[in-house]
Amino acid sequence: MTQPNPVTLPTPIVEPAGRTPPQGPPPPAETAQPSEIRRFLRDRSSGRAADGTFGGLMLISALSIFVIVALILWVLIHDSQLSIHAFGWKFFRTSNWDPVNGSFGALPFIYGTVVSSFLALLMAVPLSLAVAIFVLDICPPALRAPISFLTELLAAIPSVVYGLWALVVLVPIMRDQVGPLLEKWFGWTGLFAEPNFGVGMLTASVVLAIMIFPIISSISRDVMKAVPIHQREAALALGATRWEMLRIGVLRNARIGIVGAVILGLGRALGETIAVTMVIGNHPDIVKNLFNPAYTLASVIANEFTEATGDLYVSALIEIGLALFLVTIVVNAIARLLVWAVTRGNSARTA
């Protein structure tokens, strides 16, 4: 404390001499003739009104997101009143979809959506995690960029192109090659039984799995990358093998974020429309057989909305849309909260 500070202070900008009152003629009074720069700056900063307007505009734009959600909700509720009043909760519990006789039950579509999304997750999640691990830890650096690029490219392919490919390439393969094999090996479960047309629940799930793979893989890769490097180093220093390091150091720490990524994929799968409509067969059945044609919430809207005759029919389809909207909002909200919890915690820890 008593030692003088060895750091040399910067020389003061204002020379002491400058503080003494000027001896010469007094400087021109500011009020009389403001300099060019001063006037320019004052004109610039006199924009209090402009500032307020600008801020207001930005606020309105941000609020428009609330307005969009509110409008969507209002339209869906308003336009489905007819069906809500006619069927109530029974709408989601009955399985009779008969537009001709005006009887509507959405259970087959709920079944189709849940089962196809679940099967898609079953196929996509292990593969996505394995690819994320491969890209992060195993693959040679030269391969990393091409694989990431290819994955991102897949995410950019439009849904209708997936549907086209599935219809032309995947459906014959499922019908002639994969189907008979599954039936031979697992036919006893009752899940795989003739007749197999190629279009049906299983084919739709495979397409869905291919489509949600990029999102699950890339988000879980980000989450795993966000695990502090010390965790890996500590595990390796204790003599862990690579898998033990991943299991103890990485997967355990990233599990909440990975669950979030999976739920985001689920949200995508629940709402996927066009590709599924093209290969699921579009028939409202609830059967165990996965080769059987099925129907999902989204695909019934896409398939029947333009042909729907009668207000009740349209109203029932819009109620299905409302259900889809609410379910995906809940699913996405949960996923976002989980992903946020992980990434936020990490940024705080590394900071």
Place this chain on the structure above:
Amino acid sequence: MISALPERSAHIERAIRMRRSFTNHLVTGLAILSTAVVLVPLVAILGYLIYKGASSLNLNFFTKVPAPVGEPGGGMANSIVGSGIILAVASAIGIPLGIAGGVYLAEYGRGGLMGNAVRFTADVLNGVPSIVMGIAAYGLIVVHYKFSALAGGVALAIMMVPTITRTTEEMLATVPHALREAALGLGIPKWRTIMSVSLRTATPGIITGCMLAFARVAGETAPLLFTAFGNNFWNFKLTQPMAALPLQIYVYALSPYDEWHRLAWAGALVLIVLIMLSVTLVRLYANRGTIKGGH
């Protein structure tokens, strides 16, 4: 301390080590195998698309409207133009709204309750299925008016807003605070600072975000099914049903005719190439002479 360790014979030690090493190799092998399994359909889709699409392309595709059933030939010229018009409408509505929302989040609503609520709603809206957007646009516009390119554009614009808002916010967050402080210190008003300093610095990133949103909605079919509706003839009026490339591909893919399947493949290839081309061109153009963002 030492006595706390369990006594193990060398034999058991070796067995344990072998098991661990085996598990490790097994997992490594599985990861490599699954990457291969995943890459096969990816490459297959792309390869098949290029092969089928390129072999079905000809000049007629770009100059003719769809031929009636049974007649050979025909193209998708009206769909290509229609997609362009609908996307222009969507961009004209969605991009300014999205960027302004992002500016609010980054420059005004940082850390506040309101900002977090907007951020969260944008993320959730991002996950709403596109078909729901289609019904919403149908209920808001088509019911009161009619099937029109405008309704399709609005449906796509709604889908663009949350993506653009979030990427704009993230890009603005990378602009160093010192730049803003320097501008404000010179007496420049806040709106001017945001326009000329923050947004200017973050421009390349914001444009990338806009083009990502654009590429995402450019391939959307579901929201256009009951808004733009499709059209087999030329139409340049926003108030009339309009053809769009994804819609036409959807209709042709589900048709029983080989000729139409061929055209669907050509359409799919053209759609993807056009999306990538526009994204690349805009990014190249925008990257000229702008200041790089970040630190």
